Amino acid sequence: MKTIKTPIIPINNTIAKVQGKHELDLEAICLFIAFGFFIDTDSYWKDEIVLSPGSIYKLDKDGHVISSEKWFQWNYKPREISFEDTLQEFTKLFETVVEDQTKEKKVILPISGGLDSRTQAVALRNHPNVKSYSYDYEGGYPETKIAKKIADKCQFPFQSLSVPKGYLWNCIEELAEINQCYSEFTHPRQMAFIDTFKDMGESFSLGHMGDLMFDSFGFPNLSFDEEVEVLVKMLLKKGGFELAEALWKSWNLKGSFEDYFDSRIRELLKDIKIENTNARIRAFKTQYYVSRWSSNNLSIFNKVAPVTLPYYDNRMCEFICTIPEEHLANRKLQIAYIQQNAPDLAKVTWQSKKPYNLNNYHLNKTPYNLPYRITNKLKRELNDFMGKPYISRNWELQFVGKENDKHLRKWLFDSKLKDLVPKDIIQQFYDNFKEKDAVKYSHSISMLLTLALFQEKFNNK
Numbered sequence: 001m002k003t004i005k006t007p008i009i010p011i012n013n014t015i016a017k018v019q020g021k022h023e024l025d026l027e028a029i030c031l032f033i034a035f036g037f038f039i040d041t042d043s044y045w046k047d048e049i050v051l052s053p054g055s056i057y058k059l060d061k062d063g064h065v066i067s068s069e070k071w072f073q074w075n076y077k078p079r080e081i082s083f084e085d086t087l088q089e090f091t092k093l094f095e096t097v098v099e100d101q102t103k104e105k106k107v108i109l110p111i112s113g114g115l116d117s118r119t120q121a122v123a124l125r126n127h128p129n130v131k132s133y134s135y136d137y138e139g140g141y142p143e144t145k146i147a148k149k150i151a152d153k154c155q156f157p158f159q160s161l162s163v164p165k166g167y168l169w170n171c172i173e174e175l176a177e178i179n180q181c182y183s184e185f186t187h188p189r190q191m192a193f194i195d196t197f198k199d200m201g202e203s204f205s206l207g208h209m210g211d212l213m214f215d216s217f218g219f220p221n222l223s224f225d226e227e228v229e230v231l232v233k234m235l236l237k238k239g240g241f242e243l244a245e246a247l248w249k250s251w252n253l254k255g256s257f258e259d260y261f262d263s264r265i266r267e268l269l270k271d272i273k274i275e276n277t278n279a280r281i282r283a284f285k286t287q288y289y290v291s292r293w294s295s296n297n298l299s300i301f302n303k304v305a306p307v308t309l310p311y312y313d314n315r316m317c318e319f320i321c322t323i324p325e326e327h328l329a330n331r332k333l334q335i336a337y338i339q340q341n342a343p344d345l346a347k348v349t350w351q352s353k354k355p356y357n358l359n360n361y362h363l364n365k366t367p368y369n370l371p372y373r374i375t376n377k378l379k380r381e382l383n384d385f386m387g388k389p390y391i392s393r394n395w396e397l398q399f400v401g402k403e404n405d406k407h408l409r410k411w412l413f414d415s416k417l418k419d420l421v422p423k424d425i426i427q428q429f430y431d432n433f434k435e436k437d438a439v440k441y442s443h444s445i446s447m448l449l450t451l452a453l454f455q456e457k458f459n460n461k
Contacts, residue, residue: 037293074283101308113351116207
């Protein structure tokens with residue numbers, strides 16, 4: 001017998017066997033298409049599950065689950081504590097976790113224009129061996145310029161990278177092997193630089209989850225039905241519901257897809273015994289979204305070197321459960337931490353509030369930001385006129401243009417995808433993407449592409 005204790009937020013998803021036939025779980029696949037990730041313990045197969053976070057499992061010698069129990073439940077027990085004391089506790093905990101994870105290692109630090117990696121940069125400033133990098137899109141916002149300023153102020157060696165158009169087609173089969181088709185292929189941009197990372201260091205320090213932990217959704221306390229409605233809006237991807245519903249009907253599944261996903265969300269939300277709406281939704285997203293979507297994409301980093309994530313640490317999760325929502329709202333803790341410990345980094349542009357920084361981002365409103373908005377709009381219009389459209393989404397680099405379309409059509413129409421998805425549905429959603437609304441249907445196309453690779457690589461029946 002084997003015992004497995006999963007962390008509160010797993011870095012790696014562990015698959016185990018359960019009783020049942022080895023056949024596709026079509027209901028779970030429909031949810032995967034609608035959300036972009038498998039939810040709870042779902043997998044492609046009825047006789048396989050992904051072990052749940054914060055749990056202890058006992059497996060037999062053949063890898064079948066004998067029993068399971070939760071050792072951690074998300075909770076909300078806020079202490080009566082001032083913001084200043086909270087900041088002091090966060091500072092000590094965060095820097096302890098970062099030191100524990102990176103001590104005596106050659107660290108690779110991705111830096112963005114946001115806050116999560118910036119807090120890590122602060123904690124790593126005195127580390128003797130950090131190399132950093134950032135990437136942006138060809139034709140997109142030059143995020144690497146912000147990242148380089150942060151790296152320079154911390155005296156980290158820095159490498160600027162640009163995500164090339166159509167890189168996906170050179171590595172899509174390798175990517176499918178790495179993530180096992182448990183997430184779609186357009187979001188993990190790091191795949192474009194997997195060879196570049198190999199000589200940079202021996203351990204990644206990644207900032208995933210910071211934006212979810214150290215913010216509040218700003219909802220008043222909602223009823224259970226209202227919370228379900230909020231989650232549906234958060235989880236359903238544009239075009240995802242439409243494709244999932246079409247497949248549900250074509251596969252002759254019982255009931256309606258809408259009733260199915262509604263009942264699944266209700267069932268999972270009921271298990272989170274938290275009265276505060278914002279804390280409850282954070283717990284839901286952490287338990288079911290972060291562990292199944294964000295964590296799955298960590299497999300690409302893991303292919304190169306081990307990963308560490310300060311915001312995934314069990315101590316950080318337990319800390320968050322004790323902090324009042326008002327101290328978490330609006331990224332206040334991270335901002336105050338940077339301002340207090342590295343005021344020079346606070347003066348660097350905050351990308352989501354550009355052109356403002358952590359000290360004056362409250363001015364990012366009319367009329368103060370009108371000059372920037374007008375200038376930025378004119379630049380984009382000029383670039384469009386010159387045939388250089390502004391790129392802000394990864395699928396635009398992978399699905400738009402003749403060469404991309406050639407590769408996309410090959411996978412959608414000349415692969416084993418048609419053995420799972422009726423050809424008329426493939427054609428319908430491809431046409432919707434090309435002729436109706438590329439933004440809305442880009443997710444549908446990406447999910448069909450993922451299923452095509454799954455069919456080729458893993459569904460050998």
